[in-house]
Amino acid sequence: MFVASNKLADLLPYFTRKLKQVYDEREIESIFFLITETKFGIKKSALEKTDKRLTESELLEFRDIVNDLQKCKPVQQILGEADFYGIKFKVSEQVLIPRPETEELVNLIIHENKSNQKIKILDIGTGSGCIAISLKKKSA
DSSP: OOSSOOBGGGGHHHHHHHHTTTSOHHHHHHHHHHHHHHHHOOOHHHHTTOOOBOOHHHHHHHHHHHHHHHTTOOHHHHHTEEEETTEEEEOOTTSOOOOHHHHHHHHHHHHHTOSSOOOOOOOSSOTTOHHHHHHHHHHO
């Protein structure tokens, strides 16, 4: 085994050691807690209190995630989802990851078009569909 314990809370030192050449410490912790919540359903606040132990296959999946992160693969692609404007979107290597600047664009469009008038929007090369879907959900 590549770690001393299969307890989920004990994996942070391994995660940090493997990724310190690529990310700063705060970013490593943020990514770690995002992964533990998304993949294993354990929030940061509950991590120290849980005795959750990973199976051998989960440990291998965790190691694969670390390997992908070492190659600078975006965590959103690794997890297969990205949060945008409070909505989760499926993403892959074929889809651009929604950016915070695009959330600002969606927010601007919603706030500048608060009247009940119908507006038409054309979203070309929609990718994940985050702009069109967010506008539809938030302006409805």
